[in-house]
Amino acid sequence: MKKIFIITLLSASFFSCEKTLELDADTKTSKLVVNSLFNEKQEWRIEVSKSLSVLDEGNLEFIDNAVVNIFDKNNNLLEQIPYSFGYYESAIGLKPIAGENYNIAVAVPDFATVTAEDFCPREVPILTVDTSSATNSFGEKELVATIRFQDPAAEDNFYGLEVDLDVFQITYNNGTGVFDTAFIDREIAYLSSANPILDNGGADSYAQTLTFNDAVINGQSSSIRVSFSPGLEGSNYFYKKTARLISYSEATYNYIKSIDAYRNAEGNPFAEPVQVFSNIEKGFGIFGGRTISGFDF
């Protein structure tokens, strides 16, 4: 395929000519970039950097002199978050609270001040996970997990679904005469599911995070059946599997969906362009809440 393009371009260049176009000055002005995916189990942590024009090949530098303020829903200042080793992290152990709205304002000299607002969603627990095994259309053995949860009726909910595979190695300890287990790695399984409520589902289609919303399951007890590769086979390894149901705010959901599509489309000349969601006013990035429910199986 690449050669077709080369020859097409050669053919086109037989006739073609090119010239340089000027871009609007506005696109050459750096803006603040604020990134924070916060959750109730982790202290506030915010990354601040600056954007560059696509014509500027410079580094996308972090900014360490920003004034980062977190406010509650009534605009009361909760903390001015200090800079610490590449991030702005709470100095007082302040964590978001599920169900609460938060605002952020980030000011840096010579940049327009940026703001954003989002909320920290409540946990939606996984109720059960049932497992079985199956063979996919390529003849490969797969594990099948049916993950059940109860969608809250009173609100719009947005979800991500993942399965973590913690890989442990089993070795025989000659000294003690017992088997030792050692954590090797954590993998995020590639999941496949034909459930129609999924944004990125489909038979024989795989993604690490399956996203969906409750538009058609609002208030219902629902289950998602996913299949994935069980990983390395052998007596020396075992896997601890954890299903993770991530409850997103709408902004986080939009961001996760769009960044996933963006990464998947990178380098594909045939793909439609992808807009990555941002909820930062006058800047770029994401200030969004999420809450994770885990279930080992």
Add this chain to the structure above:
Amino acid sequence: MRNYLVAVCSFFLVVPSISQVATLSGFISDKASGEKLIGATIIEVESKKGTSANLYGFYSLTIPQGEVTVRFSYVGYKTVVKKIKLDSNYKLNIELESSATLKEFEVVASQSEKIQEKTQMSSVDISMEKVKSLPVFLGEQDIMKTIQLLPGVQSGSEGSSGLYVRGGGPDQNLILLDGVPVYNASHLFGFFSVFNADAINSVQLIKGGFPARYGGRLSSVIDIRMKEGNQKEFHGEGSIGLISSKLSLEGPIIKDKTSFIISARRTYIDFLARPLLESAADGEATGGYYFYDVNAKVNHKFSETSRLYLSAYFGDDKFSASTSDSYLENGVEDVYDSENSLKWGNVITALRWNKIINDKLFSNTTLRYSRYRFNVGFSEKTTTKDNSGTETSEFKFDYFSGIEDWAGNIDFDYVPNPNHYIKFGIGDTYHTFRPGVNQFEINEDNTNLDTTFGSQNQFAHEANAYIEDDFKIGELFKFNVGLHASAFIVNKKTYFSLQPRFSGRYLLDETMSIKASYARMAQFLHLLTNTSIGLPTDLWVPATDRIAPQTSDQIAIGVAKTLKKEYEVSVEGYYKWMDNLIEYKDGASFFGSNKDWQDKVESGKGWSYGGEFLIEKKLGRTTGWIGYTLSWTNRQFEEINFGEVFPYKYDRRHDIGLAVTHKFDTYKDSKGRDKWIDVGLVFVYGTGNATTLGLERYRSFPSGFGGEEVVHIDGRNNYRMPNYHRLDVGVNIHKKKKRGEQTWSFGLYNAYSRQNPFFLYFGFENNQRVLKQISLFPILPSFSYNFKF
């Protein structure tokens, strides 16, 4: 509606009972060739009652008995006036003499039906003479590029023959060749259309106010009729051009009974470009591209009331590239061979039977077949040779898509009296959709994998029925009212659609009328097209239980006027709403994914509105038109552009098209042979296309794995390319020969070498990253030698 049907039925019952009238009917054709003159007008001079010849040259005029004077006329032909004693039904076949065969060009016939008198609005008849005399791209006459010069019609990117009519997409044009839909009307990635002008008799474009006989597309009808073949004597014409040559032969098989025409064209870009490509690749790669097309038609007259036609078109584009490399190291030789190909093409066939059932009722029965297919394939083969032997591994990938139709329909023209022209008919099309199949094959040592995946073939029936009446109320009001009903059956889902159609005109005076129209259209097919590339990778897919049919409602209002008998002026305003349009989702593509196409698309809506102005001069030495369009076109999809409205890629605020030709006096050369020159000029201007560009970049989150950077796109189609404008000039030098005629055509495409945008990309200049515009065609001279015998 019930009253209307009663009125229609009453004509069937009442009119035959009126004893003082008689029907004059027959065919109107070209005197020299026997070619039917579609749309020729027949007017009884005293009563000013008239009609026009249908697509097969048939006319029927029921008028009071007695001595009548009837005028037969057609643009570009000498008018014939006949006095007839009409005391019973009378058959009269008329042959008109072309003004081109007369010695002086200023002797030009009177016009066909004047623009202000027609019910139809938003419609243009394109003269084939005009298509052939305008300056052309690389010497290739092109109907579609002539249509692009008309208001309301926009071209795609530079050089493209794609049509975007009143904010619609390229799939929303019903392109009919002898009544058979053409699914992909372009060669060479859209630079040329598939229609060979030498084989075409007539072209009509309709942008709105669609008569009920047309259906299945939202935005336009381009009704192209092939020539039938000379009934009188054997003739040929052809041309030798810069990139292609073509030849047409036509003549009688049985004089005045059976005739044929065959027309073929082939490019030789492959022969011209191959040495350049091989040189550029140091002999390690080769490739080529060519297209060809063949039009053929045979017709046979069984009797004065029965005629059979068999017409066919087939054409293909083929692009291929292959490379070969070998490496020798430590006695081991590796040979890498690769083959890449891209092929697409249409096959179209129609068998049609015309039957005059009585003097007022004409029928046409058609069986037709249409197929479009696209295939991209690549393969790589590695051969390793060493002392132990030879091992090969092979990888092949093929991607197929296409659509195939089998169809039948029967249509009737019923002309009860000069105040009514009724058309009705039924039809059914059986579609087979092949919306993207990937075939993947690996052969390596003892491992063989051969698998096929992708969307399943889908089958559908599309049935339709229609009735329309073009009728007068007094002399001032004339209406075309109709109903098109269609049903689409796919899998277990059935869609029904009732589409009312209306157009009407009110004569303000003899030279001016106001017109209005409304048309509801339904389209059961969608075209999936990637906006970022211009390959013929478009997939025709059906409406399904998940993807609803496209629909549109269009209203238009306008004024039409004839000035000084030579100029036709029309001003129209329109508003068009479109629902259930589809687009690929963000990040989706047709290629390399085993997802069903329905999972890759979004449904949404679009709308377009604007005004169009056209002034056209059809008579005299200087003819042509100036068209201007002011329009706005938008799209909105829930999951694209975060649900916000965005401009359509071909949202073009201003669009100007000018096309003029002038014929100079005939003079004698040294051998006493007639010689004459005509010149042509085309100018186009259009607001730049909208395109999607990311202009800023920033850190994504989480940083690290999966990449750190995001290029920010402010919105779909957020960036305007520079405006497009171009001037083409051409001159044709004609000379009568002992047998026939020769023409040397010289042209300059893009005469002032404007660098028009084709696509944009980010590149480097003086080690600085910059936005660059690629322009395809600077000033391009062309010439061709044309001959007729």
